[in-house]
Amino acid sequence: MLSGRLVRLGAIKFLIQSEKIMHIYSKSIAALLFSTAVFGLSTITLAQAVPPRLTQSESVLPVPLLVKNIQYTDGVYVGPITDAYYGPMQVQVTVKGGRIVAVEALQYPDHRSTSRAINDDALPILQQEAIAAQSTRINAVSGATLTSRAYLQSVAAALRQAGG
Numbered sequence: 001m002l003s004g005r006l007v008r009l010g011a012i013k014f015l016i017q018s019e020k021i022m023h024i025y026s027k028s029i030a031a032l033l034f035s036t037a038v039f040g041l042s043t044i045t046l047a048q049a050v051p052p053r054l055t056q057s058e059s060v061l062p063v064p065l066l067v068k069n070i071q072y073t074d075g076v077y078v079g080p081i082t083d084a085y086y087g088p089m090q091v092q093v094t095v096k097g098g099r100i101v102a103v104e105a106l107q108y109p110d111h112r113s114t115s116r117a118i119n120d121d122a123l124p125i126l127q128q129e130a131i132a133a134q135s136t137r138i139n140a141v142s143g144a145t146l147t148s149r150a151y152l153q154s155v156a157a158a159l160r161q162a163g164g
Helices: 026-039 113-133 145-161
Strands: 005-009 012-016 043-045 075-078 088-096 099-107
Touching (some): 075 145, 099 113, 113 145
Antiparallel strands (some): 075 088, 088 099
16 A cells, blocks of 8 residues: 655656655656656656665766767877866877777876865766766866866867867
C-alpha cells in the first residue's frame, strides 16, 4: 500500500512516499520536465525523481543531453600561453580517433602555495570535463575562475588547430 502525498508541478505529479525527503534536486526536476515534454510522462514515482547516490568510483559529471558530433584531426596540439593572472597557463591536447583523449597542462601558476593548491584541485577537474564534453563548453571550477578561463582559452586555441 502506498502512503504519501501528491505534489503537483504543472502537469507533472510527484508521489512523495517519505516525509524524510526534504527536497528534490533542481537538476532532477529539470530532467523530469524535459522527459515529460519529450516523452509525455505524466506520473512518476519518487525513485524515478531522485537520482541514486553515487559510489566513489562513479563520475559526478553530468552527461550532456545534446552533443555536437565534432571530429578533430588526430595529433598533439599545443595551445598558446594564456594569462591566468597569477602566472602563465598553457595546455597540450591529444586527439586520437577524432576525439580528445588527453589534456595536459604544460604551464600553470605554481609559484605561490595558494596557486599550487588551487591548481592541484582545479586542473584534474578541468581535464576530466573537457574530455567528457569533447569541447570547451564546460563550467569554470569554483574557486579557480582565473585558472579555468585561461585553461579553456588555451584548450580552445589548441582545438581550433585540430579543426574544431
